[in-house]
Amino acid sequence: MTGTDVKTILHKDIVKFIRECLKKDHPDSYLIAVLHKVQGRYGWLSEPHMAEVAQLLQVPTATVSGVATFYHFFRLRPRGRFAISVCLGTACFVRGADEIVEAFRSELGIGMGETTQDGLFSLETSRCLGVCALAPVVMINEKVYSKVTAKQVPELIRQMQEG
Amino acid sequence: MKRVNLFIDETAVTVEAGTTIMEAAETLGIRIPRLCYHPDLSIEGACRVCVVEVEGSRNFIPSCATPVQEGMRIRTNSPEIRQARRDLIELIIDNHPRECQTCERDGNCELQDLSYSLGVRERLFEGKRKRHDIESSSPSVIRDAEKCILCRRCIRVCSEVQGIHNLSQLYRGFDTVVAPAFESPMNDSVCIACGQCINVCPVASFLERPSTERVWEALADPSRHVVVQIAPSIRAAIGEGFGLPVGTPATGQTITALRRLGFDVVFDTNFGADLTIVEEAHEFLGRLESGRNLPMLTSCSPGWIKFLEHFYPELIPNASSCKSPMQMLSTLTKTFYAEKTGIDPARIFMVGVMPCTAKKFEIERPEHFHPSGYPYTDAVLTTRETIWMIKAYGIDFTKLPDGEFDVPLGFSSGAGDIFGTTGGVMEAALRTAAEKLTGKPLEKLEFTEVRAVEGLREASFELAGKTLNVAVANGLNNAKILLERVKSGEKSYHLLELMACPGGCIGGGGQPYPPEGHYVLDPEVIRLRARALYDIDEAKKVRKSHENPYIQKLYQEFLGEAGGSKSHELLHTTYTPRTPRGIK
Numbered sequence: 105m106t107g108t109d110v111k112t113i114l115h116k117d118i119v120k121f122i123r124e125c126l127k128k129d130h131p132d133s134y135l136i137a138v139l140h141k142v143q144g145r146y147g148w149l150s151e152p153h154m155a156e157v158a159q160l161l162q163v164p165t166a167t168v169s170g171v172a173t174f175y176h177f178f179r180l181r182p183r184g185r186f187a188i189s190v191c192l193g194t195a196c197f198v199r200g201a202d203e204i205v206e207a208f209r210s211e212l213g214i215g216m217g218e219t220t221q222d223g224l225f226s227l228e229t230s231r232c233l234g235v236c237a238l239a240p241v242v243m244i245n246e247k248v249y250s251k252v253t254a255k256q257v258p259e260l261i262r263q264m265q266e267g
Numbered sequence: 268m269k270r271v272n273l274f275i276d277e278t279a280v281t282v283e284a285g286t287t288i289m290e291a292a293e294t295l296g297i298r299i300p301r302l303c304y305h306p307d308l309s310i311e312g313a314c315r316v317c318v319v320e321v322e323g324s325r326n327f328i329p330s331c332a333t334p335v336q337e338g339m340r341i342r343t344n345s346p347e348i349r350q351a352r353r354d355l356i357e358l359i360i361d362n363h364p365r366e367c368q369t370c371e372r373d374g375n376c377e378l379q380d381l382s383y384s385l386g387v388r389e390r391l392f393e394g395k396r397k398r399h400d401i402e403s404s405s406p407s408v409i410r411d412a413e414k415c416i417l418c419r420r421c422i423r424v425c426s427e428v429q430g431i432h433n434l435s436q437l438y439r440g441f442d443t444v445v446a447p448a449f450e451s452p453m454n455d456s457v458c459i460a461c462g463q464c465i466n467v468c469p470v471a472s473f474l475e476r477p478s479t480e481r482v483w484e485a486l487a488d489p490s491r492h493v494v495v496q497i498a499p500s501i502r503a504a505i506g507e508g509f510g511l512p513v514g515t516p517a518t519g520q521t522i523t524a525l526r527r528l529g530f531d532v533v534f535d536t537n538f539g540a541d542l543t544i545v546e547e548a549h550e551f552l553g554r555l556e557s558g559r560n561l562p563m564l565t566s567c568s569p570g571w572i573k574f575l576e577h578f579y580p581e582l583i584p585n586a587s588s589c590k591s592p593m594q595m596l597s598t599l600t601k602t603f604y605a606e607k608t609g610i611d612p613a614r615i616f617m618v619g620v621m622p623c624t625a626k627k628f629e630i631e632r633p634e635h636f637h638p639s640g641y642p643y644t645d646a647v648l649t650t651r652e653t654i655w656m657i658k659a660y661g662i663d664f665t666k667l668p669d670g671e672f673d674v675p676l677g678f679s680s681g682a683g684d685i686f687g688t689t690g691g692v693m694e695a696a697l698r699t700a701a702e703k704l705t706g707k708p709l710e711k712l713e714f715t716e717v718r719a720v721e722g723l724r725e726a727s728f729e730l731a732g733k734t735l736n737v738a739v740a741n742g743l744n745n746a747k748i749l750l751e752r753v754k755s756g757e758k759s760y761h762l763l764e765l766m767a768c769p770g771g772c773i774g775g776g777g778q779p780y781p782p783e784g785h786y787v788l789d790p791e792v793i794r795l796r797a798r799a800l801y802d803i804d805e806a807k808k809v810r811k812s813h814e815n816p817y818i819q820k821l822y823q824e825f826l827g828e829a830g831g832s833k834s835h836e837l838l839h840t841t842y843t844p845r846t847p848r849g850i851k
């Protein structure tokens with residue numbers, strides 16, 4: 105599958121990037137960089153995409169899978185339509201961000217980094233977002249919600265469900 | 268070479284620079300406890316069971332991963348070290364099922380041994396324990412991640428020896444699990460079913476898929492005619508399971524033991540090996556003449572064949588179309604033998620005693636079913652399973668008198684015996700092919716040049732004015748080297764012998780766990796088992812496959828000509844490219 109004429113499922117820019125890596129010493133050391141690019145484009149790492157990275161970069165698929173599951177940064181499931189990200193920076197944390205996380209978890213029935221069955225919600229945490237004055241903050245897609253309490257969580261979810 | 272002086276437990280010792288503390292201690296006869304360490308694999312330093320105290324160092328040092336230094340003062344058995352090792356094992360046990368009595372490896376488990384010898388007598392760290400389901404999709408290898416202690420030996424053998432890279436550590440921390448990519452079932456992975464992960468696993472995280480129950484049932488069923496065949500390498504290894512010294516040939520006792528278990532007929536896979544040679548030599552000479560699909564690749568090792576299908580499908584046309592000796596013999600049992608005896612082949616239950624877990628996969632290949640739907644081989648038992656059955660029955664193996672194989676499918680030449688070791692198929696093939704090529708009897712039967720004890724051998728022979736380039740590889744990383752040479756055109760070979768397991772079948776994934784004083788894949792064990800096979804060969808009168816009188820008769824009475832249409836129908840097979848594609 106290394107030939108240039110082979111049909112790929114990865115975007116051509118990524119294929120091009122991988123081909124460049126292959127020209128360097130130790131192409132396998134670019135695995136993480138390649139995975140970043142894939143996630144950058146598709147939002148997550150799907151198995152077919154990872155399998156193709158393995159083939160193109162000639163790194164064993166098990167190694168790709170091992171790296172992808174090791175680093176929290178890599179997402180192994182697509183994000184939900186509402187990507188919820190709870191800030192766990194110091195300011196937010198001391199103001200009860202962990203309780204907010206817990207509330208989302210139990211309301212949605214999913215764990216960290218997971219997406220609900222209906223594909224509506226996914227749950228993540230983030231580091232300090234630089235708006236500590238508003239702590240604790242939750243980001244849902246691009247929107248920042250400030251001074252959130254665990255009690256508000258069910259209401260927030262209801263609003264999103266209603267679109 | 269630079270020498271380094273140090274003290275271990277107050278005793279002065281001098282070793283070469285670069286020696287590890289663990290190795291240095293061994294020169295004094297001190298065996299430091301170990302778990303993740305394996306002498307032929309890369310150093311992992313994962314378990315820390317091998318810690319020692321080094322004067323002047325604040326931490327305990329893993330001795331397997333630390334080279335000696337001039338003037339070091341090492342203590343291997345201070346009270347603190349003993350306590351630390353005990354704690355480490357306790358922590359591992361705490362995250363391990365406590366099901367020793369019902370575990371396949373009860374009495375034969377490195378974790379159990381360490382726990383006993385380090386004096387773990389109570390459990391102080393009871394806590395949360397990981398839970399995983401048993402993964403048994405593969406006909407050959409089952410994976411029980413709940414028992415896994417994360418020593419990574421399986422990962423290392425699968426990549427460093429076999430070049431498969433099927434296993435990796437996924438996730439992290441408490442969730443860490445060893446599995447194929449994406450945690451796929453083994454059956455949907457590039458696993459080639461060789462079973463080396465089973466061999467190196469210190470616990471029971473990898474095991475062969477058992478067939479013992481089905482065999483007991485068949486043996487107890489009066490309507491079944493139960494036939495067994497034993498692979499060449501079994502006779503060289505099975506004795507280890509009963510305390511015989513490594514390398515003790517035990518052909519006769521094995522036959523008697525199988526009869527006591529209740530098998531109606533005992534055949535020899537060696538007969539299939541002789542037949543393979545006659546068919547393969549014929550096929551090879553044909554290719555030599557036409558110049559097509561050279562080099563020819565041998566096809567007896569089902570792990571190697573699965574590797575070919577996943578990793579080098581482009582070379583499938585080069586593989587010999589001959590079925591493996593086991594499948595040839597099973598096919599003949601359910602055709603030729605059934606016809607001759609008037610037994611309905613559907614009533615025959617055919618068991619293979621094999622050193623190999625990939626054989627369990629092989630018998631399920633659709634190519635190996637009779638057109639009316641029953642498999643040619645019904646069950647494969649590994650050497651380990653067979654030992655267990657003999658013990659379970661209560662048979663005192665070492666006291667058994669010698670038995671004889673049944674004829675006609677139990678008589679073999681010495682060439683059949685050496686199939687079980689690396690280079691043996693090549694040597695057997697050369698004995699026959701050389702005579703066919705030159706038309707003259709061989710003066711010397713041994714082709715010691717092709718005995719690839721180090722994993723890879725090349726040799727050239729002048730035969731009838733032709734130069735014949737051959738090569739032999741065992742362990743699939745070595746096979747890769749040869750196949751890459753073929754693909755690049757760097758070498759033009761005529762015949763390649765490839766076997767999946769280190770040392771060939773004698774080092775197979777179904778062979779006994781190493782006896783006391785040896786380790787898994789120990790080259791010394793491989794050497795002694797090979798020696799046993801060569802001794803058997805040398806002691807035989809008939810040592811060339813084509814001179815086996817029962818083979819000659821089989822052709823006259825049943826098969827017709829070597830490579831003829833009946834042979835093709837019954838003794839040859841096909842291969843298919845497989846996904847996922849392996850990464851070379």
Ligand code: FES
Binds near residue numbers: 196232233
């Ligand atoms: S800690 Fe949450 S925004 Fe800074």
Ligand code: FES
Binds near residue numbers: 301318330
């Ligand atoms: S044996 Fe040395 S760290 Fe495991």
